[in-house]
Amino acid sequence: MKTLNEKINTHFAGKVVRKDLTKLVKGNAIVPTYVLEYLLGQYCATDDEETIIQGVETVKTIIAKHFVHREESQIIKSMVREKGSHRIIDKVAVQLNDRQDRYEASFANLGLTRIPISDSIIKEHQKLLSSGVWCILTLGYSPSEERDHTPWFVESLKPIQVSNVDIDEYKSTRKQFSKEEWIDMLMQSIGLNPTEFTFRSKLLQLTRLVPFVENNYNLIELGPKGTGKSHIYSEMSPHGILISGGEVSKAKLFVNNSSGEIGLVGYWDVVAYDEFAGKTKRVDRGLVDIMKNYMANKSFSRGTQVYGASASMVFVGNTDHSVAYMLKHSDLFDALPKDYYDTAFLDRMHAYLPGWEVQKLRNEMFTSEYGFIVDYLAEILKNLRKEDRTHDYTKFFELSSTITTRDKTSIAKTYAGLIKVIYPDDAYSELEAKEILDFAIENRKRVKDQLRKMDETFEEVDFSYVSKSSGESFDIETLEEIQYKPKPVVSEGNENQMVSNESSPQIKDKIQLNPGQKIIRDNQTGISYDNLFGAYLLNSSDIKVVDPYVRLPYQLRNLMEFAKLIAEKKETDSEVKLHLVTSNNEDFIANVKEAFDQMTYSLESMGIIFSYEFDDYIHDRSITSDNGWKIILGRGLDIWQKTGGWYDISEYVQEQRICKACEITFVKEG
Incomplete structure (x- = not known):
């Protein structure tokens, strides 16, 4: 993060802010983030700590003096009356009073309504005529004995928003x-x-x-x-x-x-x-x-x-x-x-x-x-609305002819939007374009799949596409399709390895498993060690796990859960050797050795003989068993995202955890 922060401040000096500062200045002000960051951008758009401290104090003072809290509205009104005018920050909405042929403003927090405001301000800021805009303005007070006279008036007004961004500079800097x-x-x-x-x-x-x-x-x-x-x-x-x-x-x-x-x-x-x-x-x-x-x-x-x-x-x-x-x-x-x-x-x-x-x-x-x-x-995003990128995917890909015009438009708009957000300079590879297109298709397919369930007159659509460079065809499925599609469990005589989203029963008979690969997608659920590779551990007496990262608490938990699976797959009266090869450093070595020693003692009672060694030169991750199978683990045993803690059910049920993207490969040795 430090390196990225330095890069951000170097290339976008004056246009960035430290995000925790918003909380420091907000206090009890009920105000959108963009209002606070607008002010922070005036005084704290730097990485100089002294300037930041001074800037935060300045913004706090501005908020304290000028932001209108509802409970303090009468105090602010009194201040305006005594001084003749006062600068405030409030949400302003304007309506046309056609009986008196004038525009009138209302203030969300101050509570004033029907305050005259000049035509010139409305011509310059027409959005005031909608449901309200946060503004910095000078509110004046001029008493009069005239009948129906309103003493309040708006001297000047400026909506809180940045102006004059350089979109070309933004795009060119993206290349850094x-x-x-x-x-x-x-x-x-x-x-x-x-x-x-x-x-x-x-x-x-x-x-x-x-x-x-x-x-x-x-x-x-x-x-x-x-x-x-x-x-x-x-x-x-x-x-x-x-x-x-x-x-x-x-x-x-x-x-x-x-x-x-x-x-x-x-x-x-x-x-x-x-x-x-x-x-x-x-x-x-x-x-x-x-x-x-x-x-x-x-x-x-x-x-x-x-x-x-x-x-x-x-x-x-x-x-x-x-x-x-x-x-x-x-x-x-x-x-x-x-x-x-x-x-x-x-x-x-x-x-x-x-x-x-x-x-x-x-x-x-x-x-x-x-x-x-x-x-x-x-x-910047508003400026990018002017650009049309909806046909850009056609440089690399051709959508299936069965996809309707409405579906194609939907896919193209999601693709175009994400390209503008992530690649505003229009510099990206075919592989990067594929990541965005896959995601865009999936989010439209989710709509169409549900419409077909609701109304059978909607025809089934083939949400596939072809790469123009390779001719390869790609079929897209939504993640929930993959997770909740009924899948057969491994059974005797099955020619192919299948993975179920429910924990498969313990299988003791001879089964036939073929080499292959299982691809797990980001955010997929329903995955456990058992339904991934439980069947491949049957009839094992000696198992070696190579994983360079087994040191943090959740990684140690993963190892214990793997040992539990071995215990469930072995015969009750048999023993299985489990050897771990991992790497470590001085920050963790003492605690990890203590944890491994406790595991050794604990697992012995379950018939698992645990041992370990440290090797600082390993990179690959795998499980090798003396039953002839080797399982190559793209991420090692660490296949899940962080859980919510002790009171999150996913801490205890693997199938409830959200996965990280990875690949598991099954190789038959010997």
């Missing part, structure tokens, strides 16, 4: 970072610690940025509570707005037939609906029909007038059941309100992000390292 460094920097920019996430998990997080970078992009994410589904849409950009799913109306969203005012889609780049799920929620059926038309055609109408807009739509909500339950008994849209449980509406979704793969946010998953000031990143 590797793919991994850039993705980690983006993760830190949205406040997350990249070391806690796999590549696939990072893609899930970064896909939440696609609506900000791609026009008219429709995204749905359903999953458990506490995974941060709505955070980005409320905190990370002044160009997105998060509203409660229950507050949506035709007038608020599209156009008010009484006043003629354009709704949210006319002013915002992203309109996100929080708490969108809930079977019992009441919905205006007419609104659903308007949304269907807008999501398909990028337009909406009022009478004979047709309006176009580019706002992306995001729908986030909580699921009621586990994925396995939904796949067996209903479908993955099961939690939606009845009127949104409409195949024509859901077919407009370009991608379904699997929220159940996103881990619940823990303290260690947040970063204290450097990342872009989020408002700077927001302006």
Whole structure:
């Protein structure tokens, strides 16, 4: 992280901030992250510690003096009255009063409404006419004895957002970072610690940025509570707005037939609906029909007038059941309100992000390292909306002819959005393009698979594609398909090795197993040592494990769980030798030796004779048994992501743990 931080500050000086500073200045201010980082960017966009300390104090002072807390609104009003004017930070919304032919502002925290504001300010900042914008403004007070006179007025106003970003400089500087460094920097920019996430998990997080970078992009994410589904849409950009799913109306969203005012889609780049799920929620059926038309055609109408807009739509909500339950008994849209449980509406979704793969946010998953000031990143993403990358995948690949136009558009938009986010300089290899295309196809396939379950008139689609350079064809499956597809267990006479998602019963009879390979994907669940290679340990009396990294507590736990599996597979009255070859260093050696000695004593009572040695030159990872099988482990025994701790069931049940991507190869020796 230190090296990356230095690189970030070298190439993006003045445009990045240390992410833990936001917490230091926030206090009890209920204010979005982009507002705080806008201020931090003015005073703390550096890696000089002394400047940071001074800058934090300055921002704290600004927040204390100018931010309007609701409970202190009367004090602020009194201050404005006594001084004649005062600078404040508040959320401002404006409406046209057609009776008096003037614009009037309302202040979310200060509580003032119907305050006159000049036409020139509205012409410059039209977004004020929507649901409110955070601003730094000077509020004035001028008493008068005139009847119906309002003493309050707005002297000056500036929305809190960065302006004049250099998109060409941003793109050229991207070339100084590797793919991994850039993705980690983006993760830190949205406040997350990249070391806690796999590549696939990072893609899930970064896909939440696609609506900000791609026009008219429709995204749905359903999953458990506490995974941060709505955070980005409320905190990370002044160009997105998060509203409660229950507050949506035709007038608020599209156009008010009484006043003629354009709704949210006319002013915002992203309109996100929080708490969108809930079977019992009441919905205006007419609104659903308007949304269907807008999501398909990028337009909406009022009478004979047709309006176009580019706002992306995001729908986030909580699921009621586990994925396995939904796949067996209903479908993955099961939690939606009845009127949104409409195949024509859901077919407009370009991608379904699997929220159940996103881990619940823990303290260690947040970063204290450097990342872009989020408002700077927001302006970059807004600029990238102007670019069309939807045909870029055709440089390398050709989609199956059975994929419909709507499916192709969906795949292309997700692909284009992620390319803009990760490769804004348009410099990437075919392999890197394949990673993005696979992910884009999977997220559209998830939509289509559920539509086929809901309505049998939807035809099955072959979500495959061909590489133009090699001619090789690739078939895409969703991760839940792989995890929950019924699979036969190993049985006597079976010609092929199969892996079940349920622990296979102990098998004592002779079985036939063929050499082969098992590929485990990022975030896959349902995997245990038993259903991976339990059958290959039968009839063993001498097993050697080579794994250079067995030193940390969870790695030692993995070794003990492997020993437990050996005990389950051997005859009760037999003994099995288990020898570990690993490496170590001075920081861990004493504790590890003590742990291994305790294991030796403990396992002896189960008929396992444990021994170990240290070899600092090993790199490969494998399990070799005297029954003739060698199992090559891509990651060693460490195949799972971190669990949530003692009170997380996955700490105790391997099948509940989330996997890291790896390959397991079975080789018959001799």
